[in-house]
Amino acid sequence: MEPLDLSIEQMAGLVKVTPERLRSVIDGSCPMDAELDLRLGRYFGMTEGFFLRLQAQYALLEAKRALNSELESIVPRAA
Numbered sequence: 001m002e003p004l005d006l007s008i009e010q011m012a013g014l015v016k017v018t019p020e021r022l023r024s025v026i027d028g029s030c031p032m033d034a035e036l037d038l039r040l041g042r043y044f045g046m047t048e049g050f051f052l053r054l055q056a057q058y059a060l061l062e063a064k065r066a067l068n069s070e071l072e073s074i075v076p077r078a079a
Helices: 008-015 019-026 034-044 050-072
Strands: none
Touching: 008 019, 008 034, 019 034, 034 050
């Protein structure tokens, strides 16, 4: 929230959620959900699903990084 010069408490108030809920998503202890995605999307003028897609892309990158050598050992099925 620093680049926006907003505290978590201020941002939470703007999107009408509790600061604890917003903080838990920011620190990664809870995942983004559809409701928060819609609230943030409305505030920032983003498309529905934007923040959910960001989280999914991040999760895929992290899984790929963690499984890299194991994935390489899987032989793709021939068409």
